[in-house]
Amino acid sequence: MASSLSILATLSIIRTTFNDLIPKEIRNYLLRFIRRFSSEFTLVIEETHDGSSNHLFKAAMEYLGSHLLSASSAEGSPKRLTVGKSENARKISFGLDKHSEIVDIFHGIPMKWRYNADVNTTNNQPRSESRWYEISFQKNHAEMVKGKRERWCSDTIKLDHPMTFDTLALDGDLRNTIIEDLDSFINGKEYYKKIGKVWKRGYLLYGPPGTGKSSLIAAMANHLNFDIYNMNLSAIYSDSSLEYLLLHVSNRSILVIEDIDCTVKLQNREAGDQTASHPHGQATLSGLLNAIDGLLSCCGDARIIVFTTNYKDKIDPALLRAGRMDKHICLTYCTVSTFKQLAANYLGISNHDLFSRVEKIIKEISVSPAEVAGELMKSKDPINCLEGLIQFLESKASDSEANSEQPKPEEEGGNNKKQEKVSKSKGSTETDMKNSDPPNHNAITFVVVGCNSTSVGEYTIKEELAPILKALFMKHGNIVSNCSLKSMQCRSSLLEIACGIIHKLQSTTLDDLTEPQLQSMLASVSDLESLNLQVGWLHKRLDEIIEALQLVKPSSTLKEDDRKNLSQTISCNEPELSCFYQRSLVDGLL
Numbered sequence: 040m041a042s043s044l045s046i047l048a049t050l051s052i053i054r055t056t057f058n059d060l061i062p063k064e065i066r067n068y069l070l071r072f073i074r075r076f077s078s079e080f081t082l083v084i085e086e087t088h089d090g091s092s093n094h095l096f097k098a099a100m101e102y103l104g105s106h107l108l109s110a111s112s113a114e115g116s117p118k119r120l121t122v123g124k125s126e127n128a129r130k131i132s133f134g135l136d137k138h139s140e141i142v143d144i145f146h147g148i149p150m151k152w153r154y155n156a157d158v159n160t161t162n163n164q165p166r167s168e169s170r171w172y173e174i175s176f177q178k179n180h181a182e183m184v185k186g187k188r189e190r191w192c193s194d195t196i197k198l199d200h201p202m203t204f205d206t207l208a209l210d211g212d213l214r215n216t217i218i219e220d221l222d223s224f225i226n227g228k229e230y231y232k233k234i235g236k237v238w239k240r241g242y243l244l245y246g247p248p249g250t251g252k253s254s255l256i257a258a259m260a261n262h263l264n265f266d267i268y269n270m271n272l273s274a275i276y277s278d279s280s281l282e283y284l285l286l287h288v289s290n291r292s293i294l295v296i297e298d299i300d301c302t303v304k305l306q307n308r309e310a311g312d313q314t315a316s317h318p319h320g321q322a323t324l325s326g327l328l329n330a331i332d333g334l335l336s337c338c339g340d341a342r343i344i345v346f347t348t349n350y351k352d353k354i355d356p357a358l359l360r361a362g363r364m365d366k367h368i369c370l371t372y373c374t375v376s377t378f379k380q381l382a383a384n385y386l387g388i389s390n391h392d393l394f395s396r397v398e399k400i401i402k403e404i405s406v407s408p409a410e411v412a413g414e415l416m417k418s419k420d421p422i423n424c425l426e427g428l429i430q431f432l433e434s435k436a437s438d439s440e441a442n443s444e445q446p447k448p449e450e451e452g453g454n455n456k457k458q459e460k461v462s463k464s465k466g467s468t469e470t471d472m473k474n475s476d477p478p479n480h481n482a483i484t485f486v487v488v489g490c491n492s493t494s495v496g497e498y499t500i501k502e503e504l505a506p507i508l509k510a511l512f513m514k515h516g517n518i519v520s521n522c523s524l525k526s527m528q529c530r531s532s533l534l535e536i537a538c539g540i541i542h543k544l545q546s547t548t549l550d551d552l553t554e555p556q557l558q559s560m561l562a563s564v565s566d567l568e569s570l571n572l573q574v575g576w577l578h579k580r581l582d583e584i585i586e587a588l589q590l591v592k593p594s595s596t597l598k599e600d601d602r603k604n605l606s607q608t609i610s611c612n613e614p615e616l617s618c619f620y621q622r623s624l625v626d627g628l629l
């Protein structure tokens with residue numbers, strides 16, 4: 040199976056490139072020409088392409104490296120193979136010797152692989168070596184191979200985008216914070232090695248549509264000179280396909296999984312049926328988690344993985360757990376500062392009499408940078424653009440005024456999902472979506488989830504917390520069995536509080552937690568204990584996290600001497616401790 044997928048992958052990438060480079064008419068002509076005069080079709084994959092290294096060549100090499108030994112037992116296979124192990128590889132890999140061939144069977148079709156190498160000379164002096172693979176198969180199988188490849192083609196696309204940190208409008212310190220984070224990651228190879236952590240970084244970008252999540256990814260890639268691989272999870276039909284694709288993401292690249300909340304209904308790890316929601320099967324949550332923690336981790340140098348979502352609350356907490364997504368970055372509606380940056384970029388002006396009118400409305404309504412950028416692109420004349428923008432903003436303001444006068448479905452007791460989405464994003468706008476606003480660290484939302492409930496055994500709990508409750512029961516048993524409150528409804532609510540706290544810990548890094556937040560969680564846990572819930576383990580973990588927080592946060596109330604004492608007691612230095620807790624706020628808890 041893996042072998043077939045690998046061939047599919049390699050061929051599909053080749054086909055994508057072939058299709059990209061050669062116009063359709065010429066392609067059709069070439070195919071007709073080949074069909075008329077030859078019974079064999081050959082694809083040539085050279086080591087370099089357009090002056091830079093060819094990913095397809097690497098993919099072919101890796102595929103052969105891991106499959107040659109088994110294929111070489113077939114009759115007529117070459118008697119010589121090359122063998123080696125590169126610095127970052129986990130196992131030995133094999134290669135075809137120069138000018139040798141091997142036949143691999145794919146869906147019953149023989150595919151002939153040939154490896155060639157030639158020395159280029161100038162004035163009879165050897166200068167460089169050209170290497171290439173040839174894959175040949177019978178032309179009458181072309182349609183079948185095409186059909187099999189189709190679904191792969193859309194899965195992984197390498198993107199080029201001109202956005203940079205100079206052209207991306209970001210509020211306040213966000214730009215510098217992100218650049219510093221990227222730089223410290225990219226320069227941190229030795230540091231990661233020293234602390235025994237895989238050299239990878241995960242970012243979660245969240246915020247309403249059009250606030251620049253994709254643009255930020257492009258700016259990150261351009262800053263680091265990384266490739267971008269955009270993966271559409273809903274088009275991946277199995278974990279092994281996912282695994283294969285991830286294995287073939289090159290080093291120094293950003294793997295992007297956009298709209299993680301809605302592109303795919305990843306099955307929960309506890310759910311047994313992994314194919315129910317898709318007729319062809321589907322990548323699972325555990326497959327993705329394995330890929331992030333395992334595969335992606337061990338095969339290569341610097342890797343960045345980025346998830347984007349419009350609704351952070353809808354993401355499975357397991358994906359948000361600290362250590363998987365190291366940084367959560369909130370992108371927000373347009374502020375005065377982002378508007379000024381956009382005006383400078385698009386219109387080349389840093390001030391104008393009309394600015395004050397734009398700024399006044401922008402402060403009052405939620406408008407995305409994409410919407411503002413759209414207006415600023417409508418004319419070459421700055422005044423026309425600004426007047427158009429003011430008109431647009433005014434009509435948006437009057438629309439939102441009219442909407443706010445309509446009774447909301449929730450107020451009417453309705454349960455309309457679409458409306459729920461709208462009111463949720465409006466809520467976010469008013470609270471934490473403006474990236475200029477300081478984060479409200481003391482406002483704890485334990486349960487930041489939707490309103491659908493589900494049953495876990497005899498208890499009813501918010502759908503999003505169900506996986507946590509199941510894991511909690513597995514590890515700690517029925518913690519409410521001795522509870523002094525007897526009704527299932529009350530017990531369910533208490534379980535929801537405990538799960539809400541765990542959800543919060545799972546989805547936050549130590550950097551983003553404050554002592555008052557933790558003290559408030561601790562107070563809730565003490566209340567639960569006073570009602571005889573068995574949550575001593577959670578109490579203990581919160582105590583540990585508070586200690587760690589005091590140690591790693593210079594702004595905490597701990598005096599320097601206390602900090603040193605604490606550091607000695609825990610026998611861990613500050614960066615180690617910070618790093619440890621980034622990934623293990625909840626490790627072992629469930």
Ligand SMILES: Nc1ncnc2c1ncn2[C@@H]1O[C@H](COP(=O)(O)OP(=O)(O)OP(=O)(O)O)[C@@H](O)[C@H]1O
Pocket residue numbers: 206207208209246247248249250251252253254255349377381408409410412
């Ligand atoms: N912060 C920004 N600075 C400059 N341009 C922006 C910014 N945000 C959005 N834009 C413009 O709006 C367009 C759409 O933005 P982008 O696709 O990055 O938003 P998004 O948050 O990824 O949207 P979605 O959630 O719908 O995928 C971009 O191509 C860019 O031209």
